[in-house]
Amino acid sequence: MEYSLDYARKLDQQDPLKSYRDQFLFPQHQGQNVVYFTGNSLGLQPKRSAAYIQEVMDDWSRHAVEGHFYADKPWWDYHERLAEPLAKVVGAKPEEVTVMNTLTVNLHLLLVSFYRPEGKRTKILCEEKAFPSDQYMLQSQLRWHGLKPEDHLIEVKKREGEHHWHTEDFVEAIEEHADELALVFIGGLNYYNGQVFDMKTITAAGHKAGAFVGWDLAHAAGNVELSLHDWGADFAAWCSYKYMNSGPGNASGAFVHQRHLNKKDIPRLEGWWGTKKETRFMMTPEFDPIPTADAWQLSNPPVLSVAPYLASLAMFDEVGMPKLIAKQKSLVAFLEFVLKTVDEKVESRFEIITPKEARGSQLSVFLHGEGRSLFDYLMKNGVIVDWREPNVIRLAPAPFYNSHEDIFRFSEILYAGIQQQVLI
Structure with a gap:
């Protein structure tokens, strides 16, 4: 894998389900779709529902x-x-x-x-x-x-x-x-x-x-x-x-x-x-x-x-579930990759606690030290994630509407938030 926007977009171009993203309604942040990683709490609205x-x-x-x-x-x-x-x-x-x-x-x-x-x-x-x-x-x-x-x-x-x-x-x-x-x-x-x-x-x-x-x-x-x-x-x-x-x-x-x-x-x-x-x-x-x-x-x-x-x-x-699960595995693997890449840059501020061999769309990230401020930073910057006490952020990219580009955008905002020392 590569840590780059071009690589994320390449994966999205190869995605056989990419057209389904346009069949959902996204909240907006500063004129663009939010990065929505809370399908494990409330899924986005399909346009056909109305x-x-x-x-x-x-x-x-x-x-x-x-x-x-x-x-x-x-x-x-x-x-x-x-x-x-x-x-x-x-x-x-x-x-x-x-x-x-x-x-x-x-x-x-x-x-x-x-x-x-x-x-x-x-x-x-x-x-x-x-x-x-x-x-x-x-x-x-x-x-x-x-x-x-x-x-x-x-x-x-x-x-x-x-x-x-x-x-x-x-x-x-x-x-x-x-x-x-x-x-x-x-x-x-x-x-x-x-x-x-x-x-x-x-x-x-x-x-x-x-x-x-x-x-x-x-x-x-x-x-x-x-x-x-x-x-x-x-x-x-x-x-x-x-x-x-x-x-x-x-x-x-x-x-x-x-x-x-x-x-x-x-x-x-x-x-x-x-x-x-x-x-x-x-x-x-x-x-x-x-x-x-x-x-x-x-x-x-x-x-x-x-x-x-x-x-x-x-x-x-x-x-069909087989195609959804295949895309899910690609999204979650890329999410794990970018999380580990960011973690290496910031000297182990967090760890993934979802077992690799037993996971679906969700990765739970355990933050070391004070973490609520990082969650707040993500939310203020157009990344909708989920907080669970005492210090876990849950990330759940959904294969129907999330993209690899979403995941890369998230990683950049995550890194910027940590760089601003929001964890201290």
Whole structure:
């Protein structure tokens, strides 16, 4: 690799996905696009999203309530259009996928089915310092069942002095508590250090121990290769507004493995949109579950929210995850290269803590010493990145809309910020 603008532009010229950059809307800074590296928090807006939303608005104005059945994309089954393209993104069968609610709501609903403490099997195993919403969700689930989190929540820690986890430590912890585990639940990609967990191995270990296994894929869906069906995960859920670019706080995707579908006796909170379409409007007193993951739906889908998700998934379907991941690897490799180049120039002011062999689009940079001022400098100079206490900057170039030139521009601004001694 070369540390030069010409080299970055050469890589961009060779990029088969380069035209997609023009299909997104960028915030502006001093008359040019910002360097936007926070696709791990909120993806940029695809230009086509507005048309999908406007289509729903137009149908509403023309048809009113009849839009449920007579809109160009009828609202009553609008969400079903997402199942097939979304299944390709997460490695599932279309019947295993649904879109509903938001992420933590879906996780609570899924834990009704897949956290069933009984006898000695009461404990939940997760990673240390999971995303706070997951921590709160798991703790509240335990309390709901009359259990104390301090006694029934097992957290697998990083090794002393290290910034990442080891798969064998998860497997060892699962084996150690095999007789007590009811659930293994982990974030598939850690929000803080950017590490992708070995979901296949951990899922197999959890099942061998007799526990259900579920995944929070907020930072993984649309970012890394997933094979939920083949791995045999019992359930998973993810938000759609990070790498999937569906808009702030938008609808969540959920996965339930095929072996759990079409069961009337599975514990589940139920609502009328989860009952079979053929009988839904007959208002029968008995719940008759749809034989797909849609059975976990409670209410009719929020079509105005789902519309931009469908717009984004159309792009994923056009490109496919293999091509996105190939570009991601090129972007992240170049980002790592320029970071190390700058670090050598400034005598080791920071280090990358995302493990090389287990990463997606995100690199987490651990700053030595006072680092908030550097983050502020980057933000003031048109580089949108993410800060996590106490001293980590998260960088997540997204393959749909980021370029190698973005990465080189960032490196120059980073170097200038350090030169101005903003770390001191």
